Amino acid sequence: MFKEFAKGLSITFKHLLPGHSTTVQYPHVKLKPSDRFRGLHRLVPTQDREKCVACYLCPTVCPAKCITVESAENDKGEKYPAVYRIDLLRCIFCGYCVEACPVEAIEMTAEYELANYQREIFAYNKERLLR
Amino acid sequence: MTPVSLSNNWPLFLTTMIVKILVVFVVLILIVAYATWVERKVIGHMQTRLGPMETGWHGLLQPIADGLKLFFKEDIIPSQASKFTFVLAPMMLLVPAFITFAVVPFGPDIEIGGYLVTQQIADLNVGVLYVLAMAGLGAYGIVLAGWSSNSKYSLLGGIRSTAQMISYELAAGLSIVAVFMLAETLSLREIVMLQREPLWGVVDFLPNWYVFSQPLAFGLFVVASLAEINRVPFDLPEAETELVSGFCTEYSSMKYALFFMAEYANMVVISAIAATLFLGGWSGPFPGFINLLIKIFAFMFFFIWLRATFPRVRYDQLMKLGWKIMLPLGLVNIALTAVVVILMQ
Numbered sequence: 001m002f003k004e005f006a007k008g009l010s011i012t013f014k015h016l017l018p019g020h021s022t023t024v025q026y027p028h029v030k031l032k033p034s035d036r037f038r039g040l041h042r043l044v045p046t047q048d049r050e051k052c053v054a055c056y057l058c059p060t061v062c063p064a065k066c067i068t069v070e071s072a073e074n075d076k077g078e079k080y081p082a083v084y085r086i087d088l089l090r091c092i093f094c095g096y097c098v099e100a101c102p103v104e105a106i107e108m109t110a111e112y113e114l115a116n117y118q119r120e121i122f123a124y125n126k127e128r129l130l131r
Numbered sequence: 132m133t134p135v136s137l138s139n140n141w142p143l144f145l146t147t148m149i150v151k152i153l154v155v156f157v158v159l160i161l162i163v164a165y166a167t168w169v170e171r172k173v174i175g176h177m178q179t180r181l182g183p184m185e186t187g188w189h190g191l192l193q194p195i196a197d198g199l200k201l202f203f204k205e206d207i208i209p210s211q212a213s214k215f216t217f218v219l220a221p222m223m224l225l226v227p228a229f230i231t232f233a234v235v236p237f238g239p240d241i242e243i244g245g246y247l248v249t250q251q252i253a254d255l256n257v258g259v260l261y262v263l264a265m266a267g268l269g270a271y272g273i274v275l276a277g278w279s280s281n282s283k284y285s286l287l288g289g290i291r292s293t294a295q296m297i298s299y300e301l302a303a304g305l306s307i308v309a310v311f312m313l314a315e316t317l318s319l320r321e322i323v324m325l326q327r328e329p330l331w332g333v334v335d336f337l338p339n340w341y342v343f344s345q346p347l348a349f350g351l352f353v354v355a356s357l358a359e360i361n362r363v364p365f366d367l368p369e370a371e372t373e374l375v376s377g378f379c380t381e382y383s384s385m386k387y388a389l390f391f392m393a394e395y396a397n398m399v400v401i402s403a404i405a406a407t408l409f410l411g412g413w414s415g416p417f418p419g420f421i422n423l424l425i426k427i428f429a430f431m432f433f434f435i436w437l438r439a440t441f442p443r444v445r446y447d448q449l450m451k452l453g454w455k456i457m458l459p460l461g462l463v464n465i466a467l468t469a470v471v472v473i474l475m476q
Contacts, residue, residue: 005441012177012440023181 051105058097216279221389224272238419288377298453305461323412402430
């Protein structure tokens with residue numbers, strides 16, 4: 001019994017020695033998330049417009065029904081999203097929209113600091129998603 | 132000129148007394164405040180965390196911030212609580228914890244202006260008995276807090292604490308009995324004096340600390356006092372997992388802070404008593420009180436270390452340990468000591 005007590009005490013003492021702490025001082029030091037991390041969405045731009053062709057695959061596949069798309073045609077006769085809105089309060093960050101997209105127009109970034117004060121701020125429109 | 136006792140000159144006696152009390156009180160409060168910081172830091176690092184880091188350098192201002200926060204919090208007294216005892220209980224716990232320190236000697240007698248000044252607030256000839264009595268009084272604080280809150284968790288915490296304190300006070304008391312069978316005095320000052328002699332009167336390089344002659348009693352005392360001050364692994368009166376926060380569930384603001392202070396003050400006092408009874412008190416290589424402080428800090432570190440390491444014991448295990456193991460061991464130790472003392476004469 002006493003042997004086990006001593007063993008436990010030695011383990012905790014070893015951890016007390018410097019260099020054993022695994023804590024990161026978060027707001028001062030930030031870890032880089034993994035490449036596969038699913039953070040805030042981003043609409044990928046090309047030279048003059050967004051890549052998105054408003055095919056409606058992402059709102060269809062979205063399990064949380066948080067994506068709103070309204071398509072329109074520009075002067076060249078190409079389809080583009082006149083409205084592209086993601087309600088981040090409903091989004092579950094599953095990444096299905098990224099998987100479903102046929103033209104790789106939407107992707108997920110590493111940004112995870114999304115807290116804010118008003119509900120309206122969480123409705124991301126096309127301009128905020130095009131970064 | 133031989134120094135005279137201060138008690139012949141009452142104004143001087145009063146002044147030195149007040150100065151001594153103030154110094155001891157302030158030091159005690161400081162140790163209590165920073166014990167919370169040390170505990171959070173040490174336990175944090177033992178669990179591979181960092182503990183407080185943001186308030187001041189490595190969180191050094193954390194105790195002050197905590198104190199201020201608790202001070203400005205709303206003081207809630209539950210409407211069904213028994214108000215008088217509800218207010219009285221935290222004081223009943225804190226006061227015995229602090230006044231126990233009155234009998235702890237923290238240095239040799241010094242001579243100032245022809246007067247003999249003892250570095251101890253009061254040299255009671257029944258010092259050890261006083262310590263035990265005050266430890267017993269502390270139990271009332273917890274019981275009253277549990278009862279007057281009028282909440283089931285508090286009541287359960289209070290009842291647990293009564294049973295626990297009674298069973299462990301016996302073991303602690305019995306372990307001390309063996310010490311003053313050797314010392315033949317109850318005065319803590321004389322017990323320290325006796326421990327300055329060479330070990331068993333023959334070994335020159337070691338002091339006659341009673342931990343060498345009474346290792347079993349030392350172990351019993353440390354474990355029993357851990358249980359008596361409700362520290363992990365015997366913190367059943369405030370077992371968070373079962374009783375929310377035990378006897379202090381309904382307390383808030385400064386009253387809660389008093390409970391917290393009492394817990395740490397008890398820790399300091401028990402460390403001081405253990406150091407005085409078994410580890411030679413203030414005697415040692417450094418001047419006076421520094422030795423005692425080192426011993427107190429060592430004990431407190433040990434208590435914190437235990438808290439980071441061991442899980443809480445179950446209630447029946449606690450009772451079994453107290454009545455079936457520690458009490459018989461204490462009695463056996465007394466019997467053995469008695470035989471040895473008679474044989475040595």
